[in-house]
Every structure is written in C-alpha cells, then in structure tokens.
Amino acid sequence: MASVTEQSVIESVPTGLLIGGEWRDADGGGKLAVHDPATGNVLTHVADATPGDGRAALDAAAAAQADWARTPPRERGELLRAAYEQITRRADEFALLMTLEMGKTIAESKGEVTYGAEFFRWFSEEAVRIAGRWSTAPNGTTRLLTMKQPVGPTLMITPWNFPLAMGTRKIGPAIAAGCTMVVKPASQTPLTMLALAQLLQDCGLPPGVLNVVTTSDSGGVMEPLIRDPRLRKLTFTGSTPVGRALMEQASEQILRVSMELGGNAPFLVFADADLDKAVEGAMLAKMRNIGEACTAANRFYVHESVAEQFTERLASRMGTLRLGRGTEDGVDVGPLIDEKSRDKVAALLDDAVTKGARVVTGGQPVDGPGWFFQPTVLADVTADADVNREEIFGPVAPVRTFGTDEDAVRMANDTEYGLVAYVFTRDLARAITVSEALEYGMVGVNQGIVSNPSAPFGGVKASGVGREGGAEGIDEYLETKYVGIAL
Known part of the structure; x- marks a missing residue:
C-alpha cells in the first residue's frame, strides 16, 4: 500500500452527497469548508446539502427498504465483516483523516479506528442471531409466534468528536437488522463518514441502503425528514438541548427514537x-x-x-x-x-x-x-x-x-444527567x-x-434513551410482531 500522506488521504475522500448509490453535488452547487482545528486552515470543501437533497436521500432509503429487509441475514453479516476487515487494513488512513479534521492525536485516532471497526465485527455476528419465539397459549387453542422485523428507514445524526465510531455504532446494527439509512455527519468532521460510506460501497452495500448528506443547515435539512411519514426511526448523538428539540419533532410521526445526549x-x-x-x-x-x-x-x-x-x-x-x-x-x-x-x-x-x-x-x-x-x-x-x-x-x-x-x-x-x-x-x-x-x-x-462494543452504551435522565452496542444495540432497529395462529 502506498504511503499515507495528508494530501493523499484528503484527496481520496469523496466530497459529494451519497444518494441512491451515486455521488452527486448539492442542489445549486453549495460547498461547506472543513477546517483543521490545529491550524485553522481549510482542508477541503464538501457538498452543502439543501432540503431538496435531504428529500432525495430519504426517497432513496425508502425505495431500497423492502429489498434490503429481504436480504438474507448472512449476507448482511458478511458485508459488515468485510467492512470491518477493510477498516482495519486501512487504519492508518482513517486515523490520519480523523486527526486532520477533528484534532486528536494519531495514537488516539488509531484507538478509535480499532474501537469503531469492532462495532461492524460485533454486529456482523448479531445479524444471524435475530430471533423470535414460538409458544402455546395458556388455553391450548392458539399458537403464539413472535418475530423481529426491521424498523425501516432510519435517520442518523452523528457528532464531531468520534467521527468513525459514532457512525459505525449506528450503521452496524442498522445494516445487521435490515434497515436503510440517511446519515447526517457533523459539519466540522464530515470526511471520515464520507470515507466510510465509500468503503461500504466498495464492500458491496446496495445503492440506497446508506445515504450520506453533509450540510451546514442541519435543522433546515433534517426537520422535513423527521416529519416525513416514510421515516420510522431517528437516532441522534449530541447535546441534550438539541436532543429535546429533535424528540419533539419526532413525536409528530411517533418515531422510534434513540438518543445519546449530554453527560456530567x-x-x-x-x-x-x-x-x-x-x-x-x-x-x-x-x-x-x-x-x-x-x-x-x-x-x-x-x-x-x-x-x-x-x-x-x-x-x-x-x-x-x-x-x-x-x-x-x-x-x-x-x-x-x-x-x-x-x-x-x-x-x-x-x-x-x-x-x-x-x-x-x-x-x-x-x-x-x-x-x-x-x-x-x-x-x-x-x-x-x-x-x-x-x-x-x-x-x-x-x-x-x-x-x-x-x-x-x-x-x-x-x-x-445520567450517562x-x-x-x-x-x-x-x-x-x-x-x-x-x-x-x-x-x-x-x-x-x-x-x-x-459488546456492552450496552447509554444513559438515563437527560442523558438519553435507548442503548447502542451489546446485544441490546440491534433491538433498537427491530420491531416485534406477534402472530396468533388458531388450531
């Protein structure tokens, strides 16, 4: 593998929006600057999405949902395993990219690569363990079948402080469960998510399963998606005040919500x-x-x-x-x-x-x-x-x-708080x-x-709702369906 330099790693990252399997410019061609916090210098520019771009991303996720839900669990798991191996192989690239856009040391970034990749390995193994149950009703006249099915199209809003791990912690269980996604990374650190999306494409993730929208207008682009009846889940990591506002918006469509919010x-x-x-x-x-x-x-x-x-x-x-x-x-x-x-x-x-x-x-x-x-x-x-x-x-x-x-x-x-x-x-x-x-x-x-990654991460009180990681992590992306069968 060629040596990794700052210039080469920046130039290797796609800078458009990923919608329906294609990289494209934002409507109107808007651009968003990405800065190096250690120097203040501009690293590169990425597409600055509009509300129309957000709708197109959800269109793609909704269109891909049925086929993706029918994909065999083993295929979903093998895709995640392949992505885990590719992240591990390209650890130096991801570490340098995170350091450039977020500021942490290379040593810490390498630690995050190991941690973040492990979510893909963990959920690659959970994909084939999604199970329901079969039982007999107490009166003996009915059989009770309980099954788990994917929640559906999911909006993921990730923070800037762990650009890789906060993505893999959400994307991993969604892929394993059979959910399609629209991901909005933080405007300060979008490059790692764009690189991760390209990697997943290279590993064979079908078009429309993962869509990535970068924008400087998070509220203007995300709120219409949250209020769209096709969206079925919202997951957010960030501050408690923003989480409260997002939960209020999500209540209109009674969305499944998982929130990892502030700590003290x-x-x-x-x-x-x-x-x-x-x-x-x-x-x-x-x-x-x-x-x-x-x-x-x-x-x-x-x-x-x-x-x-x-x-x-x-x-x-x-x-x-x-x-x-x-x-x-x-x-x-x-x-x-x-x-x-x-x-x-x-x-x-x-x-x-x-x-x-x-x-x-x-x-x-x-x-x-x-x-x-x-x-x-x-x-x-x-x-x-x-x-x-x-x-x-x-x-x-x-x-x-x-x-x-x-x-x-x-x-x-x-x-x-209670994280x-x-x-x-x-x-x-x-x-x-x-x-x-x-x-x-x-x-x-x-x-x-x-x-x-193998333990449930999350808080109580104003620190959020739901858990990420562990056996509990995939449940956030699954609905329970009961079927009663009369004899």
Whole structure:
C-alpha cells in the first residue's frame, strides 16, 4: 500500500452527497469548508446539502427498504465483516483523516479506528442471531409466534468528536437488522463518514441502503425528514438541548427514537482507593479525546483524607502533557474543535476561579494558531461553580471533597444527567452498593474507560434513551410482531 500522506488521504475522500448509490453535488452547487482545528486552515470543501437533497436521500432509503429487509441475514453479516476487515487494513488512513479534521492525536485516532471497526465485527455476528419465539397459549387453542422485523428507514445524526465510531455504532446494527439509512455527519468532521460510506460501497452495500448528506443547515435539512411519514426511526448523538428539540419533532410521526445526549460524569475516589490506579483512571476518563467526550469525567469527588495527595498526583501528570498538532510525534493533547469550544472552557474555568477555586496546573488558553487549552486541574472548587452543572468538554479537572459515602453519592447524583459514573475503591461491597445507588446508565469500577462494543452504551435522565452496542444495540432497529395462529 502506498504511503499515507495528508494530501493523499484528503484527496481520496469523496466530497459529494451519497444518494441512491451515486455521488452527486448539492442542489445549486453549495460547498461547506472543513477546517483543521490545529491550524485553522481549510482542508477541503464538501457538498452543502439543501432540503431538496435531504428529500432525495430519504426517497432513496425508502425505495431500497423492502429489498434490503429481504436480504438474507448472512449476507448482511458478511458485508459488515468485510467492512470491518477493510477498516482495519486501512487504519492508518482513517486515523490520519480523523486527526486532520477533528484534532486528536494519531495514537488516539488509531484507538478509535480499532474501537469503531469492532462495532461492524460485533454486529456482523448479531445479524444471524435475530430471533423470535414460538409458544402455546395458556388455553391450548392458539399458537403464539413472535418475530423481529426491521424498523425501516432510519435517520442518523452523528457528532464531531468520534467521527468513525459514532457512525459505525449506528450503521452496524442498522445494516445487521435490515434497515436503510440517511446519515447526517457533523459539519466540522464530515470526511471520515464520507470515507466510510465509500468503503461500504466498495464492500458491496446496495445503492440506497446508506445515504450520506453533509450540510451546514442541519435543522433546515433534517426537520422535513423527521416529519416525513416514510421515516420510522431517528437516532441522534449530541447535546441534550438539541436532543429535546429533535424528540419533539419526532413525536409528530411517533418515531422510534434513540438518543445519546449530554453527560456530567462524576469520578468518585474513596479513602481506600488505590491512588495509582485512580490517577491513571482519571487521566483516561478526563483526557481521552482531549476531554471532548460525553463520557469524560466532569466532576472529581475525592475523599477528604486523600484529596490533597490525589490532586497533586493528577496535576503532576496533567502538567507534563505536551500540546500540539495531533500529527506531530510526541504530542499528547491536540486542539479543541473550534474557537467557540475553547471560549466555553475558558469561561467555565474563570467562573470557578472567581468563586474560589485554585488553579493547581494549567488554566490558560494557548496563543497562536489552532484552538488549544492547557490541561488543567482545579482544587477547592465550590458548590456554586458552573463546572458542577455544565459539561466542560475540555481538558479541565475540577476537584471537590466529600466525607461519607452518602455525601459522595448525593453529590454525584445532583445533576439532570445520567450517562456514566466512575468509582474507585478496594471495597467490593462499597463498589456494589455505590454502583446501585448511582443514577447512571453506566458505571466504571476501578477503570477510566467503559465504552465497549459488546456492552450496552447509554444513559438515563437527560442523558438519553435507548442503548447502542451489546446485544441490546440491534433491538433498537427491530420491531416485534406477534402472530396468533388458531388450531
């Protein structure tokens, strides 16, 4: 395989809309610029879809649905397996592409390629395990047949922070279940999705099964599709306010909805915790993806007896991280996605300091090209600081203390969000009781990463509805039909 360069990987990506198996320009020829967040430079331009383009994409998905639903499960599974193998073979290309458009380091991008590809492998195996049941009615006069069938055309709206994995996590189960799709990737990072769509075409995905629409007018292009009676499911990953608006729109057609929304993850360190493991877990939970992850640890609650020691160790680790363009050797932390995101992080930090927090390390945006922010640890964070309520989405770790287990749980649950929580303790009984008491869809015990394609990913409360991954992931794309057979 030829060497992978920035220019070659950008030039290899189709920049049009994928509709009905064909790459085409947007109506009117509109273009959308894609920027490198490390430099601010334009990488390339992609098609900027109109509402008419969106309708054409749904036309194609609706037209392809019946034939695709009839495709044998083994064929759907083998296609996903082939795509998994191709992503793995082209890992360097996908990693470089993600780093260029999103900013994370090459090492992190390679980790996402491995993680994202695994959803295709997992759901390639689930495709042939879709099953119903057969039973006898209690009165013995009827046989009860229960079957699973594809939901139908699905709209997928994916975020910018994990350009590959957030796509494969939705596309994988839809292909396995027999659903057609319209995918709208984030305008900041559309290139990875376009490259993935081309790969799936090359693997033999029939025309119209996957349609990709890139646009700067997400609301104007997506809302008519959500209100179209041919659409049967909406899946979205993004902020809670946008998720609420989309669910309201989806209610008109009573769409099946799955939402993975905002997070405000607590990271609990109890007095008996292994501090080496806790600090290592904190680095993973906080700094994965530059802190731009819904699963990122947002609030650190540390027992008062070990808080000073933990904070010093964490600050020591955070303070040694090297910032830079993700393509450079030795870089640990890339830029935030854009200026607005960096300004939000700075505002949250300034608010915390104004209300009494102390900067232990970092604390400043970085001058120069790109949207960099120093990895930061805050101590003595007060209860009224905005970082306790708002998702930081950046490399800032605010530390507060607690005295009892009940205090820790109460502070952790004091939020409208409920995606993931982290617990560090050597006490098995405490790990179980605290995990049961935490109002979250996922809990990591003595580990800083919980995401796993073979496990159900999702939250409760304002963090969303439904699950992605695991055996539960394919159920989001299946309807249950009951047939009663009289004897």
